[in-house]
Amino acid sequence: MTPTATNTNGNGQKATASSSTYLSKNPEIAQFSQFCQNNSGANANPRTKEVIDSLMAHLHAWFEEVQVTPEEFLMGCDAMAKAGKMCDDKRNEFILLGDIMGLETLADTMAHERARKQATEKVEGAKGTATKALPTSSAILGPFFRENAPKYSMGHDIVQDHSTVNHEGKKGEATYMYGTLTDVDGKPIEGATIDVWHDAINGLYEQQDPNQPEYNCRGKFTTGADGKYSYKCLKPVAYPIPYDSTSGDLLKLLDRSPMRPGHIHLFIRAKGFQPLITQIFDRSCPYLQNDSVFATKDDLVVDFAKANHSQAKDCVWELQYDIRLVEQL
Numbered sequence: 001m002t003p004t005a006t007n008t009n010g011n012g013q014k015a016t017a018s019s020s021t022y023l024s025k026n027p028e029i030a031q032f033s034q035f036c037q038n039n040s041g042a043n044a045n046p047r048t049k050e051v052i053d054s055l056m057a058h059l060h061a062w063f064e065e066v067q068v069t070p071e072e073f074l075m076g077c078d079a080m081a082k083a084g085k086m087c088d089d090k091r092n093e094f095i096l097l098g099d100i101m102g103l104e105t106l107a108d109t110m111a112h113e114r115a116r117k118q119a120t121e122k123v124e125g126a127k128g129t130a131t132k133a134l135p136t137s138s139a140i141l142g143p144f145f146r147e148n149a150p151k152y153s154m155g156h157d158i159v160q161d162h163s164t165v166n167h168e169g170k171k172g173e174a175t176y177m178y179g180t181l182t183d184v185d186g187k188p189i190e191g192a193t194i195d196v197w198h199d200a201i202n203g204l205y206e207q208q209d210p211n212q213p214e215y216n217c218r219g220k221f222t223t224g225a226d227g228k229y230s231y232k233c234l235k236p237v238a239y240p241i242p243y244d245s246t247s248g249d250l251l252k253l254l255d256r257s258p259m260r261p262g263h264i265h266l267f268i269r270a271k272g273f274q275p276l277i278t279q280i281f282d283r284s285c286p287y288l289q290n291d292s293v294f295a296t297k298d299d300l301v302v303d304f305a306k307a308n309h310s311q312a313k314d315c316v317w318e319l320q321y322d323i324r325l326v327e328q329l
């Protein structure tokens with residue numbers, strides 16, 4: 001173990017003080033962590049140093065706690081290399097790994113709590129004159145989002161090919177989804193873009209399935225002055241996350257299911273407002289309580305109703321879902 005906690009970086013510059021407040025309870029491990037942290041130079045990026053110093057200290061304590069062996073360390077490196085080889089412009093295995101360990105959900109939840117706190121303070125600051133509405137809850141982006149989805153006019157069908165079937169030969173159930181986008185005071189938001197995407201009835205996103213057209217089940221819509229949005233889509237179905245690489249290896253070793261409950265992804269961007277990335281979940285899905293990436297939230301669970309809306313022609317289901325954004329900080 002390194003005998004001293006003082007150090008300079010490779011350029012001979014004096015190290016900046018560590019910003020990590022966490023250190024192992026084992027004095028030798030703590031001293032080693034401090035030594036590694038002090039190897040940073042005076043010009044270190046402050047946020048990078050804060051994050052990496054803390055990460056190193058936690059990893060050192062974690063290695064000690066579970067007594068990681070050199071062989072296990074190399075196994076982990078091989079697993080990361082395998083994950084890297086699976087990454088391309090349509091798939092990021094590291095997002096999947098972070099998801100199945102709850103990391104993306106945790107980062108998302110913390111960010112959303114900050115947004116909720118801001119909205120609550122706004123309501124309290126208005127001394128009762130504002131509405132009691134809170135911003136719509138967020139959820140993780142996941143690995144299947146793609147920029148540059150087709151831009152459609154309101155009411156358009158995002159499903160380019162309705163011929164896809166599941167393993168029972170069943171086609172997807174057309175759904176009319178609509179609602180109003182507002183701020184937390186209920187004022188409609190004009191000029192917001194709504195990206196929507198979901199899987200096909202076979203449980204695959206278009207980039208996973210060579211038989212689906214490019215950007216199938218994806219669309220981008222822009223709100224008018226009334227803040228209203230609408231489109232036709234499918235009632236989403238449950239699917240397994242890709243489990244043919246490192247994430248799948250880990251799920252098998254932990255005897256965990258790869259399934260995700262049926263959901264529709266939304267990514268909403270509006271000038272002057274915090275972007276909202278979220279998912280809405282079908283209450284009738286049997287995997288609702290067993291989401292492999294821990295993204296399900298109670299207030300994002302919705303009930304699809306039998307189609308009755310005048311614009312829901314040829315649809316089986318309809319769903320009204322109003323969305324509230326919180327202003328940019």
Ligand SMILES: [Fe+2]
Pocket residue numbers: 142144263265
């Ligand atoms: Fe998804």
